[in-house]
Amino acid sequence: MSRAYGALEAADTGLITDDYDVFGDGSVVLVQAPGHTPGHTVLLVRLAETGPILLSGDLWHLTESRQHRRMPVYNTDRAQTLASMDRVETLVAATGARVIIQHEVADLASLPRFPSSLR
Numbered sequence: 001m002s003r004a005y006g007a008l009e010a011a012d013t014g015l016i017t018d019d020y021d022v023f024g025d026g027s028v029v030l031v032q033a034p035g036h037t038p039g040h041t042v043l044l045v046r047l048a049e050t051g052p053i054l055l056s057g058d059l060w061h062l063t064e065s066r067q068h069r070r071m072p073v074y075n076t077d078r079a080q081t082l083a084s085m086d087r088v089e090t091l092v093a094a095t096g097a098r099v100i101i102q103h104e105v106a107d108l109a110s111l112p113r114f115p116s117s118l119r
Contacts (some may be wrong), residue, residue, distance in 0.1 A: 060101050
């Protein structure tokens with residue numbers, strides 16, 4: 001076992017069960033979106049120049065999945081996923097966030113390449 005992993009095993013951790021404002025200023029928020037897995041979250045990042053960006057995690061795998069509310073068969077809870085999709089779509093509408101579907105090649109290609117970044 002590596003030293004770093006051993007430190008993680010003994011680290012003081014907690015389960016995040018509600019939305020979590022990482023820095024306390026609304027700039028980075030973990031948003032609960034269970035269903036794909038019990039603790040699945042999406043990430044809302046508010047950037048000064050670019051505006052809000054929502055990283056969808058595994059809520060949607062493809063643009064078509066979002067458009068047609070589809071999910072993979074290995075999803076843990078269909079009803080929770082549908083409710084999470086609704087909740088996230090409401091959040092996107094309210095914030096005007098740009099959605100990045102992390103398995104979607106076009107979405108990833110639209111992001112700046114390292115070392116450049118969105119601001």
